[in-house]
Amino acid sequence: MTTKRIIVSWVLLLSFACVAFGQSPEQMFERANSLYQQGKAAEARDLYESIVQNGFVSSDVYYNLGNAHYKTGNIARAILNYERARRLMPSDEDLRHNLQLANLLITDRIETAPRLFVWDYWEGLKDMFSTRTVTWLAYLVFVALVVLVALVILARTYRLRKAGFLASAATGLALIALLVVLSAKIADDRRTDEAIVLATITTVKNSPDSKSSDAFVLHAGVKVQIIDSVSDWVKIRLADGKVGWMEKTAAETI
Amino acid sequence: MKGRGGHRAFFAFCIALFLASRLAAQDATFVASVDRNPVGIGEQFTLVFTLNNGGMGGGKNLQLPDLSKFHVMAGPNQSSSMQFINGAVSSSVTYSFILQPKEMGKFTIGTASIEAAGKVVKTSPLVLDVVKAAAKPKTQARAPDDVSAQIGDNLFLRATVDRTHVVQGEQINLVFKVYTRVSVTNYAVEKTPTFTGFWGEDVETPKNIALTTETVNGKQYRVGIIRRVALFPTQSGLLEISPMELQTTVQVQSPRSNDPFDSFFRDPFGRNVNYPVKSDPIKIKVDPLPPGAPDDFKGAVGQLAMSTSVDKKTTRTNEPISLKVTISGTGNIKLLESPAVDLPADFEQYTPKVSDAINRQADRISGSKTFEYLLIPRYPGLKVIKPVTFSYYDLAKKDYVRLRSPQIEMNVEQGAAPALPLIAGSLREDVKLLSQDIRFIKVVVPSFSKKGESLHGSGVFVGLMLLPLAGLVGAFVYARRRQTAMLDQVAYRNRRAIRVAQKGLKQAEYLLKEKAGAKGSPSSNQRLRFYSEVSRALWKYLGDKLNIPQAEFSIDGATTELSCRSVEPGLLQALRSLLESCDMARFAPSSLDVSSMQKAYDEAKRIIVELERTLK
Numbered sequence: 001m002t003t004k005r006i007i008v009s010w011v012l013l014l015s016f017a018c019v020a021f022g023q024s025p026e027q028m029f030e031r032a033n034s035l036y037q038q039g040k041a042a043e044a045r046d047l048y049e050s051i052v053q054n055g056f057v058s059s060d061v062y063y064n065l066g067n068a069h070y071k072t073g074n075i076a077r078a079i080l081n082y083e084r085a086r087r088l089m090p091s092d093e094d095l096r097h098n099l100q101l102a103n104l105l106i107t108d109r110i111e112t113a114p115r116l117f118v119w120d121y122w123e124g125l126k127d128m129f130s131t132r133t134v135t136w137l138a139y140l141v142f143v144a145l146v147v148l149v150a151l152v153i154l155a156r157t158y159r160l161r162k163a164g165f166l167a168s169a170a171t172g173l174a175l176i177a178l179l180v181v182l183s184a185k186i187a188d189d190r191r192t193d194e195a196i197v198l199a200t201i202t203t204v205k206n207s208p209d210s211k212s213s214d215a216f217v218l219h220a221g222v223k224v225q226i227i228d229s230v231s232d233w234v235k236i237r238l239a240d241g242k243v244g245w246m247e248k249t250a251a252e253t254i
Numbered sequence: 255m256k257g258r259g260g261h262r263a264f265f266a267f268c269i270a271l272f273l274a275s276r277l278a279a280q281d282a283t284f285v286a287s288v289d290r291n292p293v294g295i296g297e298q299f300t301l302v303f304t305l306n307n308g309g310m311g312g313g314k315n316l317q318l319p320d321l322s323k324f325h326v327m328a329g330p331n332q333s334s335s336m337q338f339i340n341g342a343v344s345s346s347v348t349y350s351f352i353l354q355p356k357e358m359g360k361f362t363i364g365t366a367s368i369e370a371a372g373k374v375v376k377t378s379p380l381v382l383d384v385v386k387a388a389a390k391p392k393t394q395a396r397a398p399d400d401v402s403a404q405i406g407d408n409l410f411l412r413a414t415v416d417r418t419h420v421v422q423g424e425q426i427n428l429v430f431k432v433y434t435r436v437s438v439t440n441y442a443v444e445k446t447p448t449f450t451g452f453w454g455e456d457v458e459t460p461k462n463i464a465l466t467t468e469t470v471n472g473k474q475y476r477v478g479i480i481r482r483v484a485l486f487p488t489q490s491g492l493l494e495i496s497p498m499e500l501q502t503t504v505q506v507q508s509p510r511s512n513d514p515f516d517s518f519f520r521d522p523f524g525r526n527v528n529y530p531v532k533s534d535p536i537k538i539k540v541d542p543l544p545p546g547a548p549d550d551f552k553g554a555v556g557q558l559a560m561s562t563s564v565d566k567k568t569t570r571t572n573e574p575i576s577l578k579v580t581i582s583g584t585g586n587i588k589l590l591e592s593p594a595v596d597l598p599a600d601f602e603q604y605t606p607k608v609s610d611a612i613n614r615q616a617d618r619i620s621g622s623k624t625f626e627y628l629l630i631p632r633y634p635g636l637k638v639i640k641p642v643t644f645s646y647y648d649l650a651k652k653d654y655v656r657l658r659s660p661q662i663e664m665n666v667e668q669g670a671a672p673a674l675p676l677i678a679g680s681l682r683e684d685v686k687l688l689s690q691d692i693r694f695i696k697v698v699v700p701s702f703s704k705k706g707e708s709l710h711g712s713g714v715f716v717g718l719m720l721l722p723l724a725g726l727v728g729a730f731v732y733a734r735r736r737q738t739a740m741l742d743q744v745a746y747r748n749r750r751a752i753r754v755a756q757k758g759l760k761q762a763e764y765l766l767k768e769k770a771g772a773k774g775s776p777s778s779n780q781r782l783r784f785y786s787e788v789s790r791a792l793w794k795y796l797g798d799k800l801n802i803p804q805a806e807f808s809i810d811g812a813t814t815e816l817s818c819r820s821v822e823p824g825l826l827q828a829l830r831s832l833l834e835s836c837d838m839a840r841f842a843p844s845s846l847d848v849s850s851m852q853k854a855y856d857e858a859k860r861i862i863v864e865l866e867r868t869l870k
Contacts, residue, residue, distance in 0.1 A: 025702045036695055055705045060696040067695050094693040101692055135709045139718065146722035150729035186710065 025056040029064075036064065041071035059088030059130075063095055070098070075105045076220035080196040083223070083254045087189055090127035106221030112239045131185045138178040145171040195236075195251040197222045202251075204244035208233030215244035224251060282308045284368055284375040292383035298327055298354050301363065303377060305347045308370035316349065319364030319379075324353040355384040405529055408435040411480070411500055413447070413533040421541045423555025423586055424649055425618055426485040427457070430498050430533060433468070433475040437505045439526060441480075445499035447533075451489045451540075453589055457482040457614045484619045486555075486586040490542035497533045504529045543647055548656050550594065554646035556585015560593075562642055562659040570669035575629045577662070579606075579642055582622030585649075587612055592625045596640040602630040631666040638663050744801045751798035755862050758791025759855065766851055782840060784851055788858050789836035792829075795862055799869055809833050821868050825861065832857050 032047035045068035051061050062085035069078035082099040089095060129137070148168035155161040197218050205212040208230045218224070228235035233245045282305065289300040301321075305313050318330075329351030336345045355361070363380040409432070416427045430447075432438070465476045480500070487493060503526050543555070558581055565576045581590055592606050604627070612621035631637060639662040648655045709715055765784040796812050797803065800819075813826050835854060 026699045029699050033695060033697055051702075052705075056702040057705045057707075058700040058702050060698070060700040061702075064695040067692055070692050094696075098692040132709050135715070139715075142719070143722045146726050150726055153726075153729050153733045182710070186708070189708070 025051045025054065025061075029061065032064065032068075036068060036071075041068045044068045045072055057088075059085045059092070059095075062088065063092070063098075066098065066102075070102060075102050076196060076198045078102050079106070079221050079223070080198070080252055080254065083194070083196065087254070088132075089130050091129065102221070107219035108222045110222065110239050113241045126181060126185055126188065131182070131189055134178065134182045134185055138175065138182050141171060141175045141178055145175055192253050193226045195224055195226055195234075195253045197224060197246075197251045199250040202246050204236065204246045205233075206244060208235070208245040212245070216242060218246070218250075226251075226253070282306065282370045282373060282375055284308075284313075284366070284370070284377050286363060286366060286377035286380050288363075288380065288382060292385045293355055295355055295358050295384055295386060298352055301329075301351045301353055303349045303366050303368075305349075305368055305370055305375070307345060308347055308368070308375075313347065313368035313370035313375075315367075315369045315374075317367040319366050321351070321353065321363070323357075323361050324355055326351055327354055328352040355382075358384050358386065360384075405436055405504055405506065409433070409438065409502065409504060409529065409531060411498065411531040411533045413495065413498060413536055415485075415495075415536055415538065418537070419539045419541070420487060421555070421647070421649070422487050422490050422543050423553060423647065424487070425556075425584075425586070426452075426487070426538060427617065428483045428485055428495065428536075430480040430482075432478045432480055432500070432502075432531070433470060434478070435473065435475055438502050439505055440503040442501045443480075443498065444501045444530065445497075447498045448496045449483070449485055450496075451491070451493040452485040452487050452495075453586060455484045455486070455588065455612075455614065455619060457484050457619075484614070485538075486589065487538065487540040488589075490540045493538045493540055495536045495538065497535050499530060499532045502529050502531055503527070544653075547647075547654055548643075548645040550643050550656075551645040551647070551654060552591040554581075554585060554590050554644070555649065556583055556587075556646060557648060557650060558583035558585055558644075558646045558655075558657070560642070560644050560657040560659060562662065564639075564662055564664065567663075568665040568667065569631060570667050571631055571634050572669045573630070575631070575664065577627040577629055577639065578624055579627070579644075579659070580622055580624045581644060582620075584618040584620040585646070587619065587621045587623050590623045593642050593644040595627055595642055597629065598631075598637050598639070600631065600633045601637070602632060604628045631664075634666045634668045636663065637666055747798040747801060751795045752862065752866050754798060755791045755795035758787055758794060759859060759862070762787040762791065762855055762858075766848070766855055781851065785836045785839040785854070788854055789833065789840070792833060792836070792858060792862070795865070799865070816865075819869060821865065825864050825868070828857065829861050829865075832861060 028047055028051050032044045032051070035041075035047065036044035045065060048061055048065040048068055052065065062081045066078045066081035066085060069075075069081060079099065079102050082095060082102060085092075085095055086099065145168055148164050148171055151164040152161055152168060155164055197220055200220050202218045204215045204218055206215045222238070224236040224238060226234045227237050227243070229248065230245075232248050234248050234251070235243065235245050236251075237243050285304045285306070287302050287304070289302070291299075293299045303316075316330075330349045331351075332347065332349055334345065334347040336343065361382045361384060363382060365376045365379055367374055367376045369375075412431050412433060414429050414431065417424075420426055432441070459479055459482050465478050468475055468477045481498070485495075506525060506527055561580050561582075563578050563580075565578075569575050577595065579593055579595070581587075581593075587610060592608065595603070597603055606625040606627045608623065608625055610621060610623040612619060641661050642659040643656055645654055645656045647653070762784055765780060765787065768780070793807060796816075797807060800812070800815050802811075802815070809830060813830055816826060816829075817823070832854060835850075839854075
């Protein structure tokens with residue numbers, strides 16, 4: 001009886017929500033865009049947010065949501081959404097510009113710890129294309145490889161067979177390289193250890209205990225890496241290598 | 255003689271000593287004392303342990319009390335003395351320490367013990383009071399009581415302010431004055447006042463103190479201004495000006511005494527004594543400035559005016575212009591901060607040169623402060639410098655006032671070096687972003703995907719992956735089939751070979767029988783047909799058997815192929831000669847008769863049977 005009533009009320013609520021927020025994410029997106037253009041960034045922000053809340057995801061939604069947060073003055077949330085968009089479109093020039101600008105506005109300046117240049121190349125390589133693009137590229141190369149192998153199987157003359165074999169070997173190497181990049185990108189996408197500090201000011205402690213001594217202070221918008229967690233505390237590492245514990249609620253994972 | 259007498263005297267002395275010590279041993283005492291009590295913190299005092307009648311050599315095994323509450327500055331120092339008074343001998347040994355207390359409070363110096371003349375004697379504990387730094391360490395500098403009674407209220411230092419309740423940044427005039435009815439010959443500032451929370455500006459006072467007269471409580475004093483300070487509070491709240499202390503040298507009359515010698519030696523002009531005077535602390539109530547300050551307000555208070563000027567209205571590129579902003583009036587001029595000047599983006603600006611002219615003579619500090627900005631236009635055109643604004647709190651109006659200069663326009667002409675900075679790499683400017691803002695949103699409606707979904711994990715993608723694989727399997731199956739089909743063809747030809755050959759030979763046999771039946775010599779045409787039939791049957795058989803197209807066949811090729819398949823050479827030779835004779839018969843048919851035809855037919859038949867057996 002009661003469960004039935006709950007279900008009915010939920011269904012009603014959901015249908016009402018659908019009516020209230022427009023039917024499809026595409027329509028909501030367009031409405032939010034026009035609100036943004038009229039300067040109503042806060043309303044646009046809520047609408048973009050509800051698209052994401054409904055489970056629809058796109059790099060553009062995250063990017064626009066980041067812009068709306070930026071316009072409403074919430075730089076930390078803007079950075080969080082730009083970082084989420086970056087996972088989906090790493091090479092977008094507008095996104096890079098906005099993220100850089102937002103990072104200029106946060107309080108903390110953190111020097112990146114120096115590392116081997118090879119890592120920068122590797123990051124650059126990974127950031128060249130989105131996961132989706134790399135997946136399609138790998139698929140095309142895979143199809144080419146299959147065609148070439150079929151050629152080797154079906155070729156009547158020796159010369160054709162030899163050429164087909166060499167070409168399929170080269171294609172196979174290319175496929176392996178693409179699969180390495182793709183698996184790295186998929187692993188990156190599944191990462192849950194990167195977070196943005198959202199609390200205006202957080203004191204990072206030396207151990208997961210509020211009575212512990214203070215290690216350093218962070219302000220909103222800083223990107224941290226979560227390396228461990230104990231109950232309500234997470235162990236974080238900054239880009240410059242500083243390590244400390246802070247409350248879980250102070251940051252949100254990308 | 256002489257040496258003997260010396261010895262005797264020494265001996266006597268020793269005996270005397272011994273006697274003395276025997277005598278003293280009866281009442282040896284050990285006493286602890288300090289030279290003063292209470293002691294101010296930070297002051298040194300002397301702790302003395304005295305052993306009386308302990309014998310000349312002093313005591314043994316001196317046990318000291320715990321002195322860890324004090325800094326031991328010096329000691330122990332040992333000294334001894336001996337007195338012979340009317341035949342009675344008394345001796346004393348002292349152990350002295352110079353100590354300094356570490357902290358305030360009551361301290362007990364415990365007992366010290368010493369062994370003297372075979373007995374252990376002890377001091378009684380001593381209670382020492384350590385108090386806050388004593389009134390004056392320099393006791394000798396203090397004027398004797400009679401002098402201070404004589405000076406009394408005839409000399410004092412007074413600090414006065416013209417107002418005690420101001421707003422932050424408002425000027426207060428603080429004056430230190432000495433009031434005197436005695437003759438002060440000299441003075442020195444012992445302790446300067448501190449103006450915590452204020453910006454203090456000394457107002458010039460004449461080198462020689464000009465004395466005026468003032469009447470206080472019915473007494474007429476000569477008054478001298480020691481110091482004059484203009485104070486500007488930099489924070490709000492109840493602020494205190496600490497007192498100033500002076501050490502004065504006052505000429506006083508020595509007290510009269512009846513001693514004629516004293517009056518004889520008395521200085522006819524009196525004598526000089528040092529006498530300290532101290533002003534009272536002053537409390538000032540400072541109100542904070544009212545809320546509602548303009549954005550560009552930087553703490554200026556007073557009554558101010560602003561003027562701006564540029565040295566030239568037209569200039570050339572890369573030639574500097576100086577923009578002067580002068581703020582003048584009364585108030586805390588010295589504390590003024592430079593007003594912000596909003597320049598066109600392509601102007602180069604240097605930090606302003608600041609100069610001030612301050613008049614400290616008057617009651618209120620006034621003057622002017624000039625900020626000179628050096629500007630270098632880099633590009634030609636009509637340039638506009640936006641109005642310079644400056645805000646201050648007007649004390650008369652009790653409100654904020656915002657001053658605004660007129661807008662400055664100037665014409666920049668192309669200078670001698672046209673656009674050179676753009677070419678020279680070192681001088682080239684980066685593209686300056688006039689205002690930094692984020693890029694616009696993405697307006698094209700994207701294709702949404704469900705959260706957590708990925709292309710590589712979707713069913714469609716797995717299907718797409720399987721598709722080419724299926725094609726590959728298809729290709730493989732096809733290749734396999736094609737190969738088996740090809741093999742089947744070979745086997746078929748192999749099986750068919752004998753039948754085809756037999757059919758061909760049957761045709762030849764028919765031709766042969768026809769000849770034999772006719773009993774005549776067969777025509778050359780018939781012979782030709784016969785041989786070509788035999789030759790064809792043989793070739794066809796070989797072609798089918800060896801899976802070689804007939805066109806690519808020759809006698810040599812066929813024999814080598816056959817020899818590879820282990821056909822005996824005799825048979826090969828027979829095949830060769832038969833094929834050659836067939837060829838020959840085709841070109842010269844008349845040379846062969848029926849019997850040779852019969853022979854060729856039999857030979858062909860035999861070769862095919864033999865080959866069939868070998869090649870099976």
